[in-house]
Amino acid sequence: MFRRKRTEFRPDTVRRDVLGKLLLTRKQRLTVARWLLYxxxxxxxxxxxxxxxxxxxxxxxxxxxxxxxxxxxCILQGGEAGCVFALVSSLIYYLSGSSPGVxxxxxxxxxAVFGAIFRQAYxxxxxxxxxxxxxxxxxLYELVQFALALFLELTRPDRLGAQxxxxxxxxxxxxxxxxxxxxxxKIGGETWKE
Amino acid sequence: MRHFFNNRxxxxxxxxxxxxxxxxxxxxxTRRSPAKDLVQGLLAPLRSGANALTEQARRIYDxxxxxxxxxxxxxxxxxxxxxxxxxxxxxxxxSRENDRLRDLLELQKEHEDYVLVxxxxxxxxxxxxxxxxxxxxxxxxxxxxGMCAITENGEVVGLVTQVGPNYCVVKTVLDSSLEISATxxxxxxxxxxxxxxxxxxxxxxxxxxxxxSAVIRNRDQVVTAGSTVYPRxxxxxxxIDAGMGTTGVEKYAILEPAADIQSxxxxxxxxxxxxx
Numbered sequence: 001m002f003r004r005k006r007t008e009f010r011p012d013t014v015r016r017d018v019l020g021k022l023l024l025t026r027k028q029r030l031t032v033a034r035w036l037l038y039x040x041x042x043x044x045x046x047x048x049x050x051x052x053x054x055x056x057x058x059x060x061x062x063x064x065x066x067x068x069x070x071x072x073x074c075i076l077q078g079g080e081a082g083c084v085f086a087l088v089s090s091l092i093y094y095l096s097g098s099s100p101g102v103x104x105x106x107x108x109x110x111x112a113v114f115g116a117i118f119r120q121a122y123x124x125x126x127x128x129x130x131x132x133x134x135x136x137x138x139x140l141y142e143l144v145q146f147a148l149a150l151f152l153e154l155t156r157p158d159r160l161g162a163q164x165x166x167x168x169x170x171x172x173x174x175x176x177x178x179x180x181x182x183x184x185x186k187i188g189g190e191t192w193k194e
Numbered sequence: 195m196r197h198f199f200n201n202r203x204x205x206x207x208x209x210x211x212x213x214x215x216x217x218x219x220x221x222x223x224t225r226r227s228p229a230k231d232l233v234q235g236l237l238a239p240l241r242s243g244a245n246a247l248t249e250q251a252r253r254i255y256d257x258x259x260x261x262x263x264x265x266x267x268x269x270x271x272x273x274x275x276x277x278x279x280x281x282x283x284x285x286x287x288x289s290r291e292n293d294r295l296r297d298l299l300e301l302q303k304e305h306e307d308y309v310l311v312x313x314x315x316x317x318x319x320x321x322x323x324x325x326x327x328x329x330x331x332x333x334x335x336x337x338x339x340g341m342c343a344i345t346e347n348g349e350v351v352g353l354v355t356q357v358g359p360n361y362c363v364v365k366t367v368l369d370s371s372l373e374i375s376a377t378x379x380x381x382x383x384x385x386x387x388x389x390x391x392x393x394x395x396x397x398x399x400x401x402x403x404x405x406x407s408a409v410i411r412n413r414d415q416v417v418t419a420g421s422t423v424y425p426r427x428x429x430x431x432x433x434i435d436a437g438m439g440t441t442g443v444e445k446y447a448i449l450e451p452a453a454d455i456q457s458x459x460x461x462x463x464x465x466x467x468x469x470x
Contacts, residue, residue: 046237050317050328051244055456060396062320079198083206091213095233097328097356097363100321102218109210117198154370155323156392163322 030188035085037184038073042089045069050098061166066093067108068170071137074112075130076185078120086112100145107144111137127178134174138167231358238361241316242330307468311335314460323391325368329461332358336465342424343461349429349452350418351461366455367399367430375419376401376430383408384419387430390448399431399449410436410447425467
């Protein structure tokens with residue numbers, strides 16, 4: 001009596017084979033592309049830091065491009081999306097041999113997550129708030145690394161100024177990378193954007 | 195703000211702390227890390243490429259902005275080559291004289307046993323309190339941990355502390371954690387040399403445990419005392435300052451490193467030498 005018409009809604013066919021499980025939707029492909037591009041930016045920062053910037057000392061300070069990149073990406077993308085990226089990239093940063101030590105992993109993760117969440121919760125979206133959060137997190141990162149080095153007797157208290165100067169000099173590079181990070185962040189059309 | 199802390203974020207933070215703990219423990223127990231070897235092995239060719247690009251950019255910059263200076267230097271070098279060609283005529287006589295000098299100083303005899311692997315710097319440490327150089331040769335070329343690195347002039351660069359298949363990390367003499375037993379060449383006083391960063395002399399070396407009666411002169415050459423790691427009489431640096439230690443029973447000397455670590459591009463790893 002009540003025959004289903006052919007034009008009525010029917011559920012999509014569910015593919016249960018292996019290929020069906022591996023098939024990415026367009027949104028997923030764009031998400032993967034976005035995070036791969038972010039990783040590429042961090043890789044370029046690592047090469048620049050190791051090969052070029054390590055040759056120079058500006059008033060005794062060096063630049064920390066990689067932590068700055070990781071923190072910037074996480075703050076831009078938000079805590080939930082950026083936390084995993086912060087974990088993986090800080091792990092690779094440590095394994096690359098360029099980091100000050102193993103404590104860089106929890107330090108970057110914690111600072112990135114708190115910086116992102118603070119910005120999401122209390123601040124407006126914009127370049128100024130990004131710079132503010134980045135400045136605070138970079139400074140805290142340098143202070144934590146300095147405190148650990150001081151504890152291990154690897155440095156001296158009078159080197160604190162150079163350490164903080166390094167954070168400020170690194171922040172000077174952010175306006176150059178901001179358009180790149182923003183363009184990458186718009187891929188996929190998801191998460192907390194500018 | 196609390197509602198932003200979902201389970202994923204909590205899990206990531208806990209994993210990061212646990213991971214750091216595990217890596218710290220395994221790093222202290224084992225000398226080599228396969229994960230570090232893998233990552234640094236993958237990065238080594240990228241660092242070499244970036245280094246080559248940087249050198250190319252520097253040459254282009256020099257060509258554009260230092261053309262006149264380079265042209266003058268070229269003329270001077272041409273004149274020098276002409277002089278060298280004239281001197282070549284006297285090479286035989288000079289060579290025989292050199293042979294006699296080598297016999298006298300036993301210079302050639304001491305260094306014939308050195309087996310050297312040349313390598314180029316592809317990355318430098320950017321951390322404030324460490325001084326390391328990453329080079330483009332590794333275990334595939336016979337390099338192992340604990341080998342010393344020198345320049346072509348026999349100046350000590352540092353010690354190999356980490357080795358991968360196609361890279362190795364050299365901790366330089368400027369690093370405060372590296373200690374080298376040394377002697378003042380002219381007087382024979384022995385002491386311990388390490389980087390001066392932690393004592394306020396960044397970029398310089400400090401020689402401690404010198405006897406209080408030691409007579410230390412300006413520009414005294416300091417050389418390695420000889421050990422299982424460093425051959426004898428490799429040049430560490432020259433004395434530029436000296437003083438009495440805080441205990442009052444020993445002296446210290448401040449040294450200018452012989453090797454120009456900051457602008458070093460090539461070095462030689464001493465893979466084998468006669469320790470007898």
